Amino acid sequence: MTDQRNNSSQSMKQESEKPKEASVIQLAMSIGTAIIGVGLLAFPRITVNYVMTAAPAATAMAVLFVLGIGILVAYLGSQYPQLTMFEYGDQLLGKWVGCIIHALLSFYYLELAALATREFGEVVVTSVLQRTPVEVTVLTMLILAAIASRNNVFVVIRILTYYMPWVYFPVIVIVLLTLKGGNELNLQPWFHITHPMSLLKAVLTISALFQNILIAGMFIPYMIHPERAWKGILIGVGGAGSLYVILMLATLGVFGTEEIKHILWPTLDLAKTASLPVFFIERLDPIFVAVWVTAVFTGILSSYYCSIRGMAHVFQLYDHRSMSIFIFPVIFVMSLLPKNIANLYTIVEIVGQFGIILTMGYPVLLVLIHLLKKVLKKKKVLRHA
Amino acid sequence: MRKWIRSSALIAVLVGGASLLTGCWDRLEIEERGTILGIAIDPVNDEPPKNITGPHARGVGYRISAQIAIPGRIPLGPTAGGGGKTEQPVWILSATGKTVDDAMERLQEDLADRIFIGQMRIIIVNEQIARTTGMLALQDYFRRNAETRRLIWMIISHGDAKQVLQASPKLERVPTLYLVGTMEHAVTLGKIPNVFLGNYWSTLSSFGREPILPFITGEDNRIYLDGLALFHGDKMVGTLNTLQVAPYMELTNQKQAGYGYSVPLPDEPNQSATLKGTIRHTIIKLKMKQNKPFFDIYVIINGNVHELTSSRHQLSSTLMEKLSIESAQFLQDGQVKFIKRMKRLGIDPIGLGEYVRAQYPVYWSHIETRNRWDQVFAKDATIRLHNTFNVVRSGLAPH
């Protein structure tokens, strides 16, 4: 039955015959990289503000939640192995509804990219380049992402895959270096929730860090085995999720809840606490800021790419490359909208918590409609029989 | 169309790149920075401090003395230049201000190069400030500045802090580095716990533990490590001398043991044995009895015999056992005295409150603040000590 639908869709779209090159491991690595972005630096503080020492538990819950969503995306991908998320979204929702939702999604990813860029711009300006205008750091990051997003999908996958070790390795190094400064007392009580609402908010906020997972919907049709995409998504989200949990544990263990609340970017301060006594370099945090440029870059690239692919789809453009230039000034202006750093983080939290309904709700909606259609069709077939 | 987009994008990138080239906003040569190596903060005693950040600056006033490295005075490489031996490689500048930032601004006025505190290794605070105005207002400036390292030392000085900064021992060309070396070696020798600035900040933020800082005296060209300064919140309330630091170290599970002590030899009251701990391990167990915290603290120390004043005693396993029991008793006495003093002062530098917060969150929700925990600690907390000392090696062969 799905084959039939695929055939019909193939005749409908001229671009549906997609070259297949990506492997499961590539998908896993690229998703694992795409998910990790600049949120890495501030999320321990935001989470601890909501749930205190239950932050690692909340992080783990968020990871489980996102894993579920990821499975849904993989399921959809296996049902429509020739189509990207936007294409089967159009099929399931109809042209008009699909168009509106996709426009919303694209715009949302635009905002995500803008906020991430601004956030990292602030990090750089605060910690390394104090007198450089934030516009300049934002601009350089955006140029990086815009140039990279002009590549075709395989190159984007390759880029994301390549930076995987660059993103994961420094985090693990920091955690290992600061391990002896940690105190397990700081982690206890493991799960003491006073306000269930704040737990929900914390879980939502952390899930918002994983929103780039929808990029999997763009990658799956280009895989050699789209039906095995679930493995890749599980590994990717699991890897990124465990990184977040580890980092949460490390920052909480080293600083304790009260200190984390004071620190703007606890992960960065964790790097400040790390030292290599025998090594030539005394302070590691500038290095980590530098290496994390890769993590931030891949995160922004993923959002940027999702956004321009969505827009190209909405505007029925065959090529997404031209979009990347049109969007560039928009995203630049949007990233400069937050007035100050407090304002920025308020926006980040609000956008994250509400956007999660859009990004995580979208695959749920698609799966529901897909199943409904399937049941209806089965009934029709039965009636005919 | 495509070509047009392409070329316009290229031009935009080129123009953007060219505009980037015009500004190297943060470029500052290393020799053009006023590299501060250490800072001493003293109260302003005589004249009222002037402020330059405007009339609204409030604060008790600080005199900040900064030790600034003079480029060129410290030659490269291991061999010192022949001529300028007597010249000081550092320069000490002082300025007063109502707040720390105020004083730093004044300092900047005196100094042509831009002040750079990324290489600052030490902050020395006068005991008087720590006791009266407290540390909160003082450390905020450093905490906000991203240049500050987290792995530096904050030290309370007995008497004038500037004097400590000025003390220039002969071992090291740069005085601050000597001071840092002193502190670091004290940590590796097990004399003081490793309380670097970041660690101090974490403790200061937490509610169930009182911070401590190293306590130091400087005289002419010598520096003495006197022990630890005790705090209640951000205010200093007392000191621990070197002997009293040992119980603190034992109770807070500092692995590296470094204190030697003497116990009288069994059967020979006029002779003594000196022992020194090597490794220790502390386990703190918490129970609640009748809604009151009840701590069992197990301290296990391995140590060696360093000296016997009497040659009558041949070292044997029975003697070692006796010494172990006696040492344990000695250590326990010290700890009991320590805890009694802490209860009298109403502070908990061991961090027992953290155990309550971690293990009995419901009970802790009634306490929540540092002051209330200190009260509970002083009144309701019961602490039982269990010391075990193992004499492991004796240096000479037992007969």
Place this chain on the structure above:
Amino acid sequence: MFLRMKYKKRAQQKKTLAPQNHDENLVNRQENRIKNEKSGDSQKPSEFFLHSVFTKELEPNLALFENALGSNMDLLIRRFTIELNDDLISCGLVHLDGSSSKTDINDILAALMFTIDQSQQRGTSAFRVIYSQCIPYADVAIKNSPREAADWIIAGNSILFLDGYERVIGLSTQAFKERAVEQSQTEQVIQGSREAFIESIGTNVSLIRKRMRSTDLKVHKIQIGEETATNVAFCYLEGIANEALVNEVKKRLEVVKTDSLYGSGYLEQFIEDSPFSPFPQVQNTERPDKAVASILEGRVAILVDGSPFCLIVPAVFSQFYQTTEDYDTRFLMASLIRAIRLISLLFALIFPSVYVSLIEYNPEMIPTKFAVAVAGGRAGVPFPAIVEIFGLEIIMEILREATIRLPQQIGGALSIVGVLVIGEAAVNAGFVSPITVVVVSLTTIGSFATPAYNAAIALRMLRFPLMIISGIFGLYGVMVGIILITNHLIKLESFGVPYLSPLLPGNKFGFFDSIIRAPVWMMSKRPEQLQTGKATRIKVNQETLKNQKGRPLAPQYQNISENSSTSSTPNDESNQP
């Protein structure tokens, strides 16, 4: 006659001035390659030969060539007569002096003039007899048109004209001067083979053949260059090299239309994928063993006549730090050496910019003691660190370039003078700080550790923009620069093979031969990214390899006086668990 030639000449000139011929296709080009590469003047006999035919008379035929090529000082025409079956036949031998082998020609003349009348040769015609029986020479061919014959002559061969026939006999007496096979200059190794390619394509092909006696090795010839008519050969292993790859190579070579082909680097620029990339997407090597290894992996090697460098496609990034010697060395050492090369590669690229960012942007990262000392060293230097190191790096590049151009004896002296005297003097004069000199020298040394010359240039040059961006943004800028470079590398493809493969997209066997160099018996497959036929290279099982190793000389203490067969049995048993 002279007038006619002049007229021809003018017509030809008109044609060359006209815009590019649009119907210029393969056939046309092959016709054009008759043009004489040796003739210094502008005389173009191609038209002339195109429309002329051989006659039965000897003299008009010879006159044809005399008129067309006679102005060349090296054209020799030898007229002689031979006697065959009591008939006298006038003959002419035309060849280019110097380009053809005199001894060969003398031998042929001797055979024709002395030996024929002693033997009783029979045949249908005199031409047939001479062609098949009288010329004791391996490589002969019959040429039917003056065009073919002229082509043959210009390549350094000779043509034998016989009176009374409209055909001529071509004798392959070509003997261009070539140097002997010598040691490789640009890619030196310690343990590997020493031979290097030379400028002659024939010798180069034979160097490859020598190492690979496989009937599957195919060497295809294409001529490129309308004027130079340079022979280009591409070699591959049939059944192993991907067919699509071979076709693509062929297609790209055939598309090249140029008047001349100077060397392999010239050809490389026509066939590479991204001409604007600083990274070479075609590997070039001077070493036959490297070419053979690449062919065996399923790549295609392209040889260009007149150039001692062989092009290998597709190329990947790992060529930057691999040598054939790696496979000749034991794997542990080879892996370590590779790691060192990688480090030095990275060193050459980023070390100056990291230094600049540490000094100007993040001095807090340097240990305090050292920071104070560095500040002291820089105290009197009038320039910012970025200017200082940029200038020194440029001076270093000048020195390097100058050393290459200079004769070898002076070159060594100059490099010592340059490094020691200039460095020392600059430090003493307070121009530069001693640490900058250290950094620059380390960078230069690092860039020398890269085995491939053209690849090393890419990284050497890229460090300059990296220095500039580090001067603007410090470490952040270095990272941005590295990301830009890396993204470019990821995007780059050579004949469809991703440049960073086999690392990306990853495969297991690829990893074995990229960062590390696994034991040769573990690298049992050809590189996956080349999509070769017969992927398996090593057929012996690792287990059997391990198990078959006996211990024939193990010390045998028991039964040493008895016969050895009994004492060796325990060994055999222990070897077969």
